[in-house]
Each structure stands twice: as C-alpha cells, then as structure tokens.
Amino acid sequence: MTARSGQGQPYKPRGGEPSDADVDAVRLRQVNRWQAQGVSGGLADLYVDSRETSPREAYRRPSRRHFLNRLTADIRRPGFAMVIAETDHLVGCAFGFPVRSDGYWWLGFDGALPHSIKQLTESGGVFAITDILVRPHPQDQDVARRLQERLLTDHQASLGTTLVDRADRPTLTALRSWGWLDVGEIWRPISAMLLRVLVLPVGERTAARLEGLAPDAWTRWPG
Template sequence: MEDLCEDLADLYVESRVTAPGDAYRRPSRQNFMDRLTTDMRRPGFAMVIAEMDRVMGRAFGFPVPGDGSWWVGFDGTLPRSIDQLTLSGRAFAFGNIFVRSHPQDRDLALRSQERLLTEHQASLGATLVDQADRVTLAALRSRGWPDIGVFRRPAGPTTFRVLVLPVGERTAARLEDLVTMPGGGGPGGP
C-alpha cells in the first residue's frame, strides 16, 4: 500500500504543474499524503485507479454524511435539492481526481468519477477546489460541474469553490436552476 500511495503522490505532483507566473501555488506532496491518509479513514472511502504501464489516473472520495456536516463552511444557504440528496445519502464527495493525459483515453477522468458514483448509488458528486486554482476550476466546469458557491474551512485561510456533478437526467433536471444562474454557475458567481 505504501508504494501505491507514493505512486499516487507522484501523479498528484505531476498533475499539479502550473504555468510560469500562475498565481496559484500548488499544495505540497506532503499535504496530499496527509489528506489522502485522512480521507482513507472516512466511512465508505473508495478509490478507482487506472493503470497501463504506470498509474494513469485515480479518483477517490467518500459518501457525504447524511447529517450535513460535510457542508459546514458553505457560505450561504445550501440549495434545497442538494440538501435533500445529502439527507438521503445520495451525495458523494470527491477528495481528488487526477489523470495523466493519454491520447487513447480522453474520458478516463469521467469514467473514474462515474464508477465511484455508481458504486455508491450517488445522484450527486461534490468537490471543493481552491478558488485560486483556475486551471482545475475551468476543467471541471467545462466537464459539466456547476459551481454552486463558496466554502470556507473554519481553521484555514483557503477559500474554496464548491462544484457539483449531477448524475442522471432526473438529478440534472432538479439541479438545472444551479446551472442557469447568472454569474457563471451558482450563487456568488465564479
């Protein structure tokens, strides 16, 4: 397991390379390892790893607790449809999704996300992204993740954007109002 964690940390560092002059400072390898260790202890933790000759991608996360505690730090009122999916145990929090570019498999990230959501019978995926990480925010938004607002951890200085991924036509229809809100996709805009 230790070798696998090291491979995942390598993929994390490789995927976090930023352009020169980019204001976003990527989190450290150690921060990633600490977060992975913490997330692995959460009830229902799951990970999908895609391998060819090396680790090509991975997605991991855990079911959002039905008591709503995962949303503590959300700035404003959580949309009712998301609150209902959380209470019903149908929301899944992605800790991270990283994929190496590969010309033969452009949908690896999407398939990894869908597999975790299907395995957990989730109707909604959710993730937090540092609002300064413009590259990741743009990538997720372009792949159909609506941005629903701001999240602040009580003990940390980082402000996050909350992005969600509705699964299936019924869920997408219930969340349609989130996608069409003015300002780029949700309360508070981008």
C-alpha cells in the same frame, strides 16, 4: 514515467504486464483502503505529475507530503473509496467518501443551500470526490470523466460534490468541462480558505432537479 509504490517497487497493474496490443488501453478498477495505502507513493507521483505548474508559479508547486497527509486522512474516513486508471502504469485516480446525512459537509456554506441538494444529502445520496488526478495522456479528458462516473455509480450516488480553491482556475475550468456545476462558496476555518463548491449530478433525473432553481428553492442549513 513509471509511478512508484510507497515501498519503492515499480507499480504494476493487477494481473501482470499487459501485452503490446493493449498497452495504451486505459482500464479502471476499484481499490480498497489497504490497496490505496500500498500504492500511496505512486499516487503521490501521479499527484505531482498531474498538477505541474509553470515556472512563474513556482511558489504554488504541488507538495507530495501535503498530498500524502490528505490521502491518509481521507483513507481513514468511513466509506472511503478509490478508483484507479491504469495501462502498464498508473494513469489516474479518483477518490472520496460519502457525505454524512447530517449536512456537516455543508457547514460554512455562504448563503442558502439549494433545497434539492439538502434533500439529496439527507437521503444519503451525495458523495464527496476529494481528488481526480490524471497524468497527461492523449485521453485525459475521457479518463477523468470515466473515473468520476465510475466512483459515483459504484456507490449509487445521485450527486457528486467537491471543493476547490477559488484561485485554482485550471482545476475549476477542467471540472466545469467535465460536467461539474458551480453552486457557491464555502468557508473552511481549519484551512482558513474560502473554497468554490461544485456538484456533479448523476443521471437526468438529478440533473433536472438542479436546473432552474427558483429563489424559494434555496434554504439555509439546517432548514
């Protein structure tokens, strides 16, 4: 299915139509906030296509409006960034924003926050990925990994973080298979939801800092 832009025009990759030889090759590119707004309709189609649920879960079918409202709010955040994956149409995207060094992102964390995560936050090395979307594709796992890695490395982040509804088992399973680590739960009063907190270390050095944490390596925020 061809994704559509917010203006009702067919989505087209930059540089025109690809040749038959590379139509299946997935390419990544970073887009700015204005470009993201320009393809918001196509992104909403991608959201619905990538999060289809079974008929038994019709009450949880994805809402385009909910996604567009959330995307608009994220686009307005300082440091917003997005990477899209495309062939002759939109295949996937990942977007988010830098986590503030004051630790606001972690407010409501249940229990103690790992001290290493607190240090990475204070140094400005944490980036929140609010969505990774991939339309069903033979290389969907590889596309998802490439998207998250590109978004984090482009911003020289040491750690990615994301929040997931704890009842959303498919998303949690997918993220864990892509290397994300489950570190606890966080309460968001605005949405009245208890969410799972996952982090993704970038590079062996950061991964080593998160391994085998002793009980005294965990601290409450603020410390």
